[in-house]
Amino acid sequence: MTNPNNLNKECINQAADYIMPTYGRFPITITKGKGCWLYDINGNKYLDMLAGLAVCNLGHAHPRLANAICAQSQKLLHISNLYHIEPQIKLAKQLIEASFADKAFFANSGAEANEAAIKLARKYSKEKYGAECYEIITMKQSFHGRTMATITATGQEKFHKGFEPLLPGFKYVPFGDLSALISVINSNTAAVMLEPIQGEGGVNLPPDAYLSNLRKLCNDKDLLLIFDEVQTGIGRTGKLFAYEHWGVEPDIMSLAKALGGGMPIGAMLAKDEVASVFTPGSHASTFGGNPLVCAAASCVLDTIIKEDLLDNTQQMGAYFT
Ligand SMILES: Cc1ncc(COP(=O)(O)O)c(C=O)c1O
Known part of the structure; x- marks a missing residue:
């Protein structure tokens, strides 16, 4: 032996x-x-x-989640997005009813959810304001993923090194500095993209009123506001979405990590007006939102409510702090 x-x-x-x-x-x-x-x-x-890098919100081997995954695996694992998928519709409805958004797109990871957000913002802004309107302002010390578009969106040089040339159309400003942001806005600016609380760049909270002033600025300048809630979403900060702490809603939001409780799923949510520029063929994913991962994510959302986990997170967060 x-x-x-x-x-x-x-x-x-x-x-x-x-x-x-x-x-x-x-x-x-x-x-x-x-x-x-x-x-x-x-x-x-x-x-x-570590919770699997901010993923395992229900802990490991949660019986409710294990049963949901088991039951769905015995019915249908995968079918493709060429058909309607009941667990996907259920999950989209849950996310929409719980958030600012009207429509969902499902991907497999946080980076992919952000890719979808970047593509949606570019398509919307180009159609509405012209072909040159595609620039996105992101934050220094941010983190948005490891694909080419999302390392470019990430405002940390260490993630760029060795992979240049990066994607055109991104500018970086210090997190929390509205004047710096205003100074780089021009007629080609399409969107501002940020984590409401930065995660990988340090746990950086936004200064008071920063997010609400940013929302006002985006409204005034006709810019889309994109929140990357891949790390902060699904209860990680004691609210289902971190933006609820400030009552500031984005136009587009990305989710992943804790959404599947350990199953690989990402989601990009948006308001109807913005989402409407995605039409058949605009964007796709073979596995995105398949029956298995959606059944798991639905169960995660149900369990967070049924077991009062947001309240528990707030209490434990205060105790831990
Ligand atoms: C804020 C944020 N966005 C995006 C990502 C990328 O997610 P994934 O690793 O699922 O692609 C991460 C991962 O740490 C993240 O923290």
Whole structure:
């Protein structure tokens, strides 16, 4: 029988042999979880303070989520977006009823949700204000993902290095500085895109009234306001969406991470007027919003409400702070 202590070493060695080293990984192999506890291949127990990078809001192996995934997998895993999909419609309705938005598009990750947001903003603004109106202002210290468009949107040079040339049409200003933002707006500006609370660039809260003044500015200048709530959305800040803390609604919002409770799903939500420029063929995703991930995400949203998790998050957040 293999010594369990060697199993971990074997995994580390095999990972080096077979997996591209894009992550600096902790030298442990996690094999199972229950609630907020994780267990490694040697049986050691850990309190999970990472939640799979802001994903596992219901904890690990939540029976409600496990049952929803199991039940859907026995009915229909995948069918493509060439058909109507009941779990997708249910999830879209839940998200729309809980948010500012009127329509949803489903993707597979946060970066893809942001790609969809960037494409929607460009198409809307070009159709409405002319072919040159495609510039998007984003924030320094922001993070929006690892695709070419989303590393460009990300206002941190370390994520750009080695991948240039970046996409044209992005400008960066310091988070929280409205004057800096005003100074770079011109007739080609289509949108302002930001995380309401920055995550990967440090936990950076917006200054008082920044978001409401930004909303006013976008209204005055006919700019779209895009909130990236990939990390802050789905209860991570004690509200379903972080924008609720300030009562400031965007025109477009991206979600992912906690939405699927561990299943890979992203969503891009928008108001009707903006969403209407996406027509058949404008954008697509083979797996986006498939029955399995949507059934899981629906269950996550139901469970957050049924188990009063937003209230609990607020209490635990205050205690932890
Ligand atoms: C704010 C924000 N946007 C987008 C992303 C990218 O999400 P994904 O890794 O699912 O592509 C992240 C990931 O950390 C994020 O924090």
